[in-house]
Amino acid sequence: METKGTILSYRPDVRVVDATIRDGGLVNDFRFTDEFVKNLYKANIKAGVDYMEFGYKASSDIFPKADFGPWKFCDESDIRRIVGDNDSDMKIAVMADVGRTDFKRDIIDRSNSVIDLVRVATYINTIPAAIEMVEYCHEKGYETTINIMAISNDNDTDIDEALDLIGHSSVDGIYIVDSYGAIYPEQMRKLADKYLAFAEKYNKYVGIHAHNNQQLAFANTIEALSRGVSYLDVTVSGMGRGAGNCASEILLGFLKNPKYNILPILDILEKEILPLKEQGVIWGYDIPYLLTGQLNQHPRTAIAATREKRTDYRKFYVDLVDYK
Amino acid sequence: METKGTILSYRPDVRVVDATIRDGGLVNDFRFTDEFVKNLYKANIKAGVDYMEFGYKASSDIFPKADFGPWKFCDESDIRRIVGDNDSDMKIAVMADVGRTDFKRDIIDRSNSVIDLVRVATYINTIPAAIEMVEYCHEKGYETTINIMAISNDNDTDIDEALDLIGHSSVDGIYIVDSYGAIYPEQMRKLADKYLAFAEKYNKYVGIHAHNNQQLAFANTIEALSRGVSYLDVTVSGMGRGAGNCASEILLGFLKNPKYNILPILDILEKEILPLKEQGVIWGYDIPYLLTGQLNQHPRTAIAATREKRTDYRKFYVDLVDYK
Numbered sequence: 001m002e003t004k005g006t007i008l009s010y011r012p013d014v015r016v017v018d019a020t021i022r023d024g025g026l027v028n029d030f031r032f033t034d035e036f037v038k039n040l041y042k043a044n045i046k047a048g049v050d051y052m053e054f055g056y057k058a059s060s061d062i063f064p065k066a067d068f069g070p071w072k073f074c075d076e077s078d079i080r081r082i083v084g085d086n087d088s089d090m091k092i093a094v095m096a097d098v099g100r101t102d103f104k105r106d107i108i109d110r111s112n113s114v115i116d117l118v119r120v121a122t123y124i125n126t127i128p129a130a131i132e133m134v135e136y137c138h139e140k141g142y143e144t145t146i147n148i149m150a151i152s153n154d155n156d157t158d159i160d161e162a163l164d165l166i167g168h169s170s171v172d173g174i175y176i177v178d179s180y181g182a183i184y185p186e187q188m189r190k191l192a193d194k195y196l197a198f199a200e201k202y203n204k205y206v207g208i209h210a211h212n213n214q215q216l217a218f219a220n221t222i223e224a225l226s227r228g229v230s231y232l233d234v235t236v237s238g239m240g241r242g243a244g245n246c247a248s249e250i251l252l253g254f255l256k257n258p259k260y261n262i263l264p265i266l267d268i269l270e271k272e273i274l275p276l277k278e279q280g281v282i283w284g285y286d287i288p289y290l291l292t293g294q295l296n297q298h299p300r301t302a303i304a305a306t307r308e309k310r311t312d313y314r315k316f317y318v319d320l321v322d323y324k
Numbered sequence: 325m326e327t328k329g330t331i332l333s334y335r336p337d338v339r340v341v342d343a344t345i346r347d348g349g350l351v352n353d354f355r356f357t358d359e360f361v362k363n364l365y366k367a368n369i370k371a372g373v374d375y376m377e378f379g380y381k382a383s384s385d386i387f388p389k390a391d392f393g394p395w396k397f398c399d400e401s402d403i404r405r406i407v408g409d410n411d412s413d414m415k416i417a418v419m420a421d422v423g424r425t426d427f428k429r430d431i432i433d434r435s436n437s438v439i440d441l442v443r444v445a446t447y448i449n450t451i452p453a454a455i456e457m458v459e460y461c462h463e464k465g466y467e468t469t470i471n472i473m474a475i476s477n478d479n480d481t482d483i484d485e486a487l488d489l490i491g492h493s494s495v496d497g498i499y500i501v502d503s504y505g506a507i508y509p510e511q512m513r514k515l516a517d518k519y520l521a522f523a524e525k526y527n528k529y530v531g532i533h534a535h536n537n538q539q540l541a542f543a544n545t546i547e548a549l550s551r552g553v554s555y556l557d558v559t560v561s562g563m564g565r566g567a568g569n570c571a572s573e574i575l576l577g578f579l580k581n582p583k584y585n586i587l588p589i590l591d592i593l594e595k596e597i598l599p600l601k602e603q604g605v606i607w608g609y610d611i612p613y614l615l616t617g618q619l620n621q622h623p624r625t626a627i628a629a630t631r632e633k634r635t636d637y638r639k640f641y642v643d644l645v646d647y648k
């Protein structure tokens with residue numbers, strides 16, 4: 001498969017998806033102030049961002065509402081408090097986890113909703129359940145994606161089978177998700193080619209959601225882009241679980257489409273992100289995340305180590321290898 | 325040109341070059357304690373690092389000795405205080421800047437020196453002076469490289485001519501240096517192929533020295549590696565001017581040659597780097613460096629902004645664009 005586009009031109013099929021509130025919410029239990037979310041919403045519109053993901057559609061039967069901010073649940077009324085009827089060109093997305101969403105109760109007709117896109121997050125062994133959710137949301141009128149998480153732990157045969165199953169569904173897009181931040185650019189290009197081959201066959205698009213454990217989130221994103229991947233997830237300052245994501249400000253400075261503008265994001269960095277960091281909210285590249293990424297492991301041990309401010313890196317590493 | 329090696333095997337031609345004291349010295353005026361340098365020296369040997377660069381061979385006629393620590397000058401006696409006769413498999417390197425080194429006075433016969441490799445740093449418009457230094461050092465018995473800095477601002481015709489000139493010299497290796505942290509992996513692969521074509525013709529090797537302004541130092545290093553570049557510069561924790569370099573701990577966790585070992589570097593991170601950071605020595609990825617990298621500019625404005633703790637990113641960006 002050939003490279004799509006050049007370093008100086010732009011591809012009109014590219015869409016930038018801001019996932020700051022959703023992935024960043026994993027760091028602060030979704031307790032963003034309304035002001036933060038409103039300012040980010042306005043900045044994303046000015047920056048030319050194509051989609052803004054507001055959070056999860058989690059079931060309140062599973063997760064007590066008192067334990068989280070509103071963006072764990074993304075009630076229609078909460079989103080509308082920020083966006084009104086969303087009188088803008090930017091679309092609104094939410095994420096729905098397989099097995100953690102009461103979609104038949106909580107996902108209403110799109111005609112009554114301000115939400116445009118439902119992204120279904122799944123592991124590879126729950127693809128049929130993901131497809132059931134996709135068909136339901138598609139029937140309700142939504143755009144949909146399936147985001148296969150933790151793909152670095154799956155084998156090629158299973159991925160092929162999953163992509164073929166998904167290809168036969170009504171889904172619009174399929175996401176490569178490097179949950180562990182373990183994938184190298186060389187591998188990402190091959191993975192992108194594989195996803196794109198299925199996507200072209202079944203007329204879907206492909207997206208990428210990268211993590212920064214090995215400082216490869218941006219590199220993997222633009223390498224996937226160069227193969228033909230078109231939906232690109234970012235978060236401001238890379239805010240997200242553990243080592244975080246591909247940063248909006250890095251990607252927007254790279255993309256050549258003149259609709260994108262880095263300046264409103266620079267304002268958010270100064271006025272919203274710096275205060276958050278000063279309050280002690282922690283994310284981003286650090287040694288424990290590097291090590292779980294290198295070892296292709298879930299970041300949970302690194303998140304715990306960071307929380308405990310552990311700096312005994314050698315012992316942490318030896319424990320990881322032992323555990324593996 | 326084809327990819328060299330696979331993601332699981334290793335290439336015996338790869339050499340890891342630790343430049344912590346040299347590039348990191350630009351952050352603290354080369355004022356490392358002897359204990360720091362000794363511990364790093366020992367850790368690098370245990371980690372399987374192939375070369376350790378101790379600093380610059382700067383002329384004391386140009387730079388007053390009182391204004392810097394010893395590693396700006398790398399006197400033979402200073403290096404020997406750390407390494408004795410360097411009874412190890414790791415080689416010792418120094419850097420000599422064109423126009424800032426009194427090489428005929430300060431570079432002695434290799435038979436009397438503990439230094440193995442002299443790396444000559446040059447801009448593209450002083451290649452003949454660099455070659456003069458290389459021939460002198462080669463005559464004295466040293467391994468040599470020419471490191472063409474700030475290559476992202478040069479055009480292909482000039483680079484071709486420079487590589488051809490260098491090809492005819494006695495130099496052993498030619499370095500790609502992304503001084504501004506401006507080069508994307510897609511460009512780095514093309515640059516690597518260009519350098520490698522000349523290197524193969526003239527029987528030289530190619531090295532890479534990357535900067536992390538856009539969080540691409542590691543990605544660019546392994547992408548260049550995959551094309552055939554074999555000398556890979558790293559620094560512990562990426563310590564280096566501005567956004568810093570490709571981090572030792574990231575690269576060593578990637579390389580598959582069993583001679584490399586990340587554990588001694590993890591010890592240095594805990595015992596030497598954390599205290600340095602606590603003392604207020606600042607380096608590494610930050611927004612001002614990102615912006616100079618995106619705009620392919622020298623990081624000097626970003627270094628000043630970081631020193632002044634500026635967070636008015638929008639104004640900083642607008643000034644950069646105006647200045648350009």
